[in-house]
Amino acid sequence: MGKLPVEPPSSEITPEGIYKGRREFLKNAALYVGTSAALGGSLWGLVRGGSRADPPLPAADVPPLKTPAPSATGSVAKSAFSTDEEQTPFRDVTTYNNYYELGLDKSDPAQNAGSLRARPWTVRIEGEVKQALTLDIDTLLGWFALEERVYRMRCVETWSMVIPWLGFPLADLIKKVEPTSRAKYVAFETLYDPKQLPGQKSGVLDWPYVEGLRIDEATNPLTMLAVGLYGKSLPGQNGAPLRLVVPWKYGFKGIKSIVKIKFTEAQPSTTWNMAAASEYGFYANVNPNVDHPRWSQENERRIGDITRRKTLMFNGYAEHVAQLYTGMDLKNNY
């Protein structure tokens, strides 16, 4: 048992003022860090809350596509319609999407596409055709040799991409199903299933998404039904398992996840036209001379570029499609 501890000399006792000051300083420092983190965190959540994840790969229930046989030189035969422009990276093509059925932000569809099941899948063909039929997607895929086509894609929001699609001309399918002479238009419909496409629970657009083409637009050799991109099955966010690609029209004409193709005598309704008729017409041809009421269509940003480039008439496909619109006022038929 030792002596009782000696009290430290009074010179070593922290004066009360300094003791309190330190506590005050630490308290203020904690409040500073906490408040800045809380404010910074909530603002960050507001603007970057939904930043993109890696795109899910095509679901395992999709059998691999029979890609076109490589030519003797070892490369896939290139379509005469393909552009040589630099292709937009796969990552951008599959993470920057407008597919409101899978979410409104550009990065949402890639994150939510897991709920969309591409098999089993059937496509109903009806209306003004010799015989209406319901086709299994794999039967349909067996009908045509797939070809790769590298197309420009111009969104009405003034951005664009270059995408290597895999698919077949819509004209081939139309020929096969034999529409009647009364078939003046082709109408398309997206799957309606809020479980698989949860965005359909919101009322932002009328569901299901519907689109349409004039029959001569539908049979133009440029128009294709795509089932893949970059040599693989379409990811959900790009419209698995079957979508329309009409490269001289704004991207929203390229209806995704198609379950119905109907031949009609009257011009079919189209979703964006029903949502805002003054802004989105039936034709929706890419046209730098006809502005969107709220923004210019004169130029576009190619994804990957910093500066903008001039938008081309019919998205650069005028030589193939301009004759479809001879004598038409494209300002009124936007």
Added chain:
Amino acid sequence: MELTQEDVAGVPKKRRTLKPGARPWLQPALVTGAGLPALGISVQGALGKLGANPIAEALNAFGLLALALLVASLGCTPVKMVTGAGWVQPLRRTFGLLGFFYAALHVLLYLAVDQGLALKAIAADVVKRPFITVGMAAFLMLVPLAWTSTQAQMVKLGGARWRKLHKLVYIAVPLGVLHFVLRVKKDLTEPVIFGAIVAVLLGVRAVTAMRKKGAAAG
């Protein structure tokens, strides 16, 4: 504002600026916190992590941050009126200047990068596109407010004139919301939320002003 040992020892009494209940951490914390997204977006932009369309992403983010901070600035007075917390009032200026900072980044990015300083195209946009006309008008209204935000300018202008000038914010912020409404393709959820908050914040002021008038008349 950290305390030095000398302060706490209390020798030069008048240098003890911290009154009890003072919040020396508050303004620096708001500046740091509100500045973090600018830093984060710059870093992500430099690393190529802003997605496929980084210019559009940064433009949208800066615009949204500007609006959020300006709305926070408008919120200070009503919060004080409702809770009686007097320390909230001076934050108007802090939030306002932070909002202006992001509005300036937003406009700068649009002019210099998005449009590549193509003056003709910009002029055409400002004249022809209501959403750009409205946005630009809102920004131009904020410039004199930021310029006269210092104590010295307030004194120079005189309280009454300064207050009158700063009423411009009641026009600029709703115009900012309108700019947002006109820009979106279809989904109006976010702009409508902002619009509703601004409406409430301005409504509180309108009601109070009318009551005061009523009280003065009666």
